[in-house]
Amino acid sequence: MSKNTLYGIFDCELVLLAAVKEIRANKIDIKEVYSPFPVHGLDKALGLKETRMAITAFIYGCIGLFLAALMIWNIMIVDWAQNIGGKPNFTFYHNMPAFIPIMFECTVLFAAHLMSITYLIRNGLYPGGVSDSPDVRTTDDKFLMEIEVEGDVAAVKAMLTKTGATEINEKDA
Amino acid sequence: MQKEAEIRDPLIIGNKSYHDITKDIAKPVEGKANKYWWILFSLSLVLFIWGVLCMAYTIGTGIGAWGLNKTVNWAWDITNFVWWIGIGHAGTLISAVLLLFRQKWRMSINRSAEAMTIFGVAQAALFPLIHMGRPWLAYYVFPIPNQFGSLWVNFNSPLLWDVFAISTYFSVSVVFWYIGLIPDFAMIRDRMSAKTAPMKKQLYSFLSFGWSGKAKHWQRFEEVSLVLAGLATPLVFSVHSIVSMDFATSIIPGWHTTIFPPYFVLGALFSGFAMVETLLIIMRKVVNMEAYITIKHIEYMNIIILLTGSLVGTAYITELFMSWYSGVEFEQYAFLNRATGPYWWAYAIMMTCNVLTPQLYWFSSIRKSFVATFILSIFVNIGMWFERFVIIVTSLHRDFLPSSWSMFSPTFIDLGIYVGTIGFFFVLFLLYARTFPVIAQAELKSILKSSGSEYKNKK
Numbered sequence: 001m002s003k004n005t006l007y008g009i010f011d012c013e014l015v016l017l018a019a020v021k022e023i024r025a026n027k028i029d030i031k032e033v034y035s036p037f038p039v040h041g042l043d044k045a046l047g048l049k050e051t052r053m054a055i056t057a058f059i060y061g062c063i064g065l066f067l068a069a070l071m072i073w074n075i076m077i078v079d080w081a082q083n084i085g086g087k088p089n090f091t092f093y094h095n096m097p098a099f100i101p102i103m104f105e106c107t108v109l110f111a112a113h114l115m116s117i118t119y120l121i122r123n124g125l126y127p128g129g130v131s132d133s134p135d136v137r138t139t140d141d142k143f144l145m146e147i148e149v150e151g152d153v154a155a156v157k158a159m160l161t162k163t164g165a166t167e168i169n170e171k172d173a
Numbered sequence: 174m175q176k177e178a179e180i181r182d183p184l185i186i187g188n189k190s191y192h193d194i195t196k197d198i199a200k201p202v203e204g205k206a207n208k209y210w211w212i213l214f215s216l217s218l219v220l221f222i223w224g225v226l227c228m229a230y231t232i233g234t235g236i237g238a239w240g241l242n243k244t245v246n247w248a249w250d251i252t253n254f255v256w257w258i259g260i261g262h263a264g265t266l267i268s269a270v271l272l273l274f275r276q277k278w279r280m281s282i283n284r285s286a287e288a289m290t291i292f293g294v295a296q297a298a299l300f301p302l303i304h305m306g307r308p309w310l311a312y313y314v315f316p317i318p319n320q321f322g323s324l325w326v327n328f329n330s331p332l333l334w335d336v337f338a339i340s341t342y343f344s345v346s347v348v349f350w351y352i353g354l355i356p357d358f359a360m361i362r363d364r365m366s367a368k369t370a371p372m373k374k375q376l377y378s379f380l381s382f383g384w385s386g387k388a389k390h391w392q393r394f395e396e397v398s399l400v401l402a403g404l405a406t407p408l409v410f411s412v413h414s415i416v417s418m419d420f421a422t423s424i425i426p427g428w429h430t431t432i433f434p435p436y437f438v439l440g441a442l443f444s445g446f447a448m449v450e451t452l453l454i455i456m457r458k459v460v461n462m463e464a465y466i467t468i469k470h471i472e473y474m475n476i477i478i479l480l481t482g483s484l485v486g487t488a489y490i491t492e493l494f495m496s497w498y499s500g501v502e503f504e505q506y507a508f509l510n511r512a513t514g515p516y517w518w519a520y521a522i523m524m525t526c527n528v529l530t531p532q533l534y535w536f537s538s539i540r541k542s543f544v545a546t547f548i549l550s551i552f553v554n555i556g557m558w559f560e561r562f563v564i565i566v567t568s569l570h571r572d573f574l575p576s577s578w579s580m581f582s583p584t585f586i587d588l589g590i591y592v593g594t595i596g597f598f599f600v601l602f603l604l605y606a607r608t609f610p611v612i613a614q615a616e617l618k619s620i621l622k623s624s625g626s627e628y629k630n631k632k
Contacts, residue, residue, distance in 0.1 A: 014622075036191065036360070037615040038391040046388050053396045057404070075316060075325045084329050101334040101415055104407075105341045112345040112404050116352055119397045120382065123390045125355065129383020136363040138386050139356070141191030141618075 004153050005031075007134050008165035010143040013039045019145065019163035020045045028156060032146040034138040053122075057115040064110025068103045134171070177277070182469045183626035184278055189464060191618050198357075198614045199364050201460040201607055209459055210603060217599035224593005227586045228303055236306055238586045245569045245581040250300045251419075252561040253591050256444070257297035257598075258339070258416055259437075259557060262409055263445025264290025265346060268353075269405035272398065277624055278473050280616045281465040284357075285456060286449050287350045288609070292601040293448070294343045296594040303590065331418040338415040342408055349401045356394070357610035359384035413441040420564070427507035427568030430495065436488040440557060443481035443527070446474050447553035454547045456606060465612055468541050475540045478553065482531030485560075489528065503573075511567040515580060519563050526556025 010016040017039060023030060030046060073092045076082075076099070081089045088094035120126065138144045145165070149156050153170070160168050189197075206214075231238045241248060264286040271279035302308045314336045316326050326333050358381035365374040384390070417437035420428035450471060457466040496508040512520050530552045539545045571578045605611070622628045 033388040034386045035388070035391065036195075036386060037356075037618040038395050039388075039619075042388050043392040048389055048392060051389075051393045051396045053393055054400050057400045061404075071316060072328050076328050080319065080325050082327075084327060087329055095329070098329040101331075101411065102328060102337045104411060105334075105337040108345060108404050108408050109337075109341045112348055112401055115397060115400060116348045119352070119393055123387075123393060125382035125384060127382060128379045129381075130378070131359065131362075131381070131383050131385040133363075133385035139360040139363045139384075140195045 004149045005171045006147045006149055006153065006156055006160065007169040007171070008145040008147065008160040009135065009137075009167040009169070010145065010164060011141070011166050012164075013037075013042075013143060015164035016143040016145070017041060017045055019160070019165070022163050023145075023147075023159060026159060028147060028159065030145055031148050034133050034135070034144040034146070036139050036141060036143070039143070053115060053119060056118050057111045060114035060118075061107045061111035063114075065103055065107040067110070068106030069099070071106075072099045072102065135169075177623040181624070182467075184281065184465075184467065184469060184624040185617070185621060186464045186467055186626045188627045189621065189625060191621065194465075194614055194618055194621065195360060195364070197461070197464065198610050198612050199361055201611065202361055202609070203364070206607055207459070210607065213459075213599065214603045217596045217603060220592050220596025221600050222593075222596075223589055224591075224596055227589030227593060228299075231303055231586055231590065232306075232308065236304065238584065240581055240583045240587050242579055242581070244572055244577050244579040245566055247569065248562075248566050248581045249583050249587040249591065250304050252558065252565055253594065254297050254300040255416055255437075255561045255565075256558050257293045257300075257594065258413065259441035259444045259561075260448045261290040261293035261297065261342075261346075261445065262413060262438075262441035263449045264288070264293075265342075265349075265405050265409040266442055266445065267449070268349060269402040269409065272402040273406060276473075277620050278470050280620060281462070281467075281612050282449065282453060282470055282474075284350075284353065284609070284613045285453060285606075285611055287346060287353075288602065288605050289449060289452055290346050290445075291343070291350060292598050292605075294339065294346065295601070296598050298339065298343070299594060299597075300590075331415060331422050334415045335419060338412045342412045345401070345405060345408060349398075349405055352394070352397060352401065353613055353616075354380075354609065355382050355384045356386065356615040357613060358382075359386070360614060361610060410438055413438045425568050426501070426503040427511065427564065430492065432488055432491060432495070436485070436492075439481050439484045439488065440527075440560060443478060443485055443531075444553060444557035446478050446481070447550040447557070450474055450478075450546055450550040451554065452602065454543055454550070456611065460606055460611060462612060465617065468543065471543065471546050472540050475534045475546060478531055478550075479534040479540075482527060482534075482553070486528035489524070506571075507568055510571055511563060514567065514571070516563065516567045516570070519559050520567070523556055523559040523563050526552040527560060530556075 008019070010019065013035065016033070016035070020030060020033065020042065024045070024047065033042060033046060035042070069092075076089065076095060077092050083089060087098065092099075133139070133144070134146065135142065135144050145160070147156060147160075157168055185194075187193075239249065264283075267279050267286040268283040271283075302311055305311060313321075314326065314333070319325060326336075358377050362374065362377035362381045365377055367374045414434035414437065417433035421430060421433035423429060453466050454471070457463050493508055493512075496504040499505070510516075530549055533539045533545070533549065539549075566581050570580055
């Protein structure tokens, strides 16, 4: 059976949100939704899993903290211990109050940068990447719902119209 | 959809649709620059070139070209450094702290405020770089092994903390800014035609990283923005605290106080918001953003200026009280000399511009006036420059031996470099205003239906 892709275009995020809920309630799979701005509640309505970006930031932050401590311990205690203004220099923990600012900065540095890189990789974004949005108006003022249909195309089209799509385009696979 | 109380003033004025927002924000990028832009740009460019020549002269001849002497061995350059870093603070405060507090008014101003942060921190970084005398050895400040010629850096030193704090702050600000810019660059990319503007289309395609606005991407976008805001918030407070420790950990009377970190952070926010106002009041006219940067936005910022200005004033008075209460003659003299010594006029400018004039914002007519706000914001910019000058120079110029007491007067080169960084800053900002989406349009669209004037009136 041929597989058709339908693009339902919506003008308003509230109509879109209601449409997503109704269409999914009717057991029609929505392949993707493209929107010009983040629509609150859309991820839940689409049944997307929660993102784990914050967890990665925590892990990267811990790595940053550990590496900063390791670097400072190696430089200030092991490799070249110096007496600076009589400050304790034989053990890491005695000297640590003076090391906290840099350990903190490195934690933030690692967490922020590595999380952002992870974000770009997970989203497939890279300099010069090509957008796969089916309609350029989705970065302007239109919301686009992409549905792959096997079978009764007319029924799905009717469903889209009923839920408020202002325009329906079709692409043959 | 988000709900907003009826009594709140709208944040977007006029009958705007999503498409209108797109058009308005893409307009400065697509259109030609007007006369005012060219005048401002040429002026800034001249100042910048003058600054570059003065920097080249300094590097060629040495720091002796500056007005420093044996007693006042740190003056104009560090004053400018702290001033620029302080200006940078409002950008992160607006984009990060106000995001955590869910303040919707930040959305029309955060992009430009962050741009100001990045350009301001870049100017700040120039000063220590030039002051090194041999800027090509700047990599000595990073922890590189002893074999490279220098010894390991000293992790006990606030100057090294500063290196880490400022480089982290700068790079994290750039990343935070860029993550938000990607969807907006995509908007501009999708408006450009490959036929009429192929170069521009390619440029914005490159910059927008192939953004398409999928639901999952937006979900990650929101979480990443939130986490970056959470990380940037302690970062912004740490940066100016660490800058203040450059002074506070030394034993110079007038510097050696525990109040410095909060006092510097508040001062930074105070001066940063003033600079945001100075820039935005001009920008909303030059690139026609009157519908998005409203008097309400200005009023909110004025309230923050009033609060931080009053807190800075409290800190000044606390300093005076503590120097008297400490019973230490040197401390007492340092502050007496500050207020009544040869630099009394600098102290008077600082007190007037930072403590007295911002109090005018108690009057709502002044708080809600673009002209008054613009004038007062310039006062704050000047006052905060003098605050740093007063703290730095008056604490040094009468040191422990009266025979070595002296005064500081800047040379032509000192002035040139300072004015040059102002020129450089405006060159960057003006270029930004013509090539970047100056308002975070994607986020702004998400509040149109809760905070737009048309939608508020309908209810």
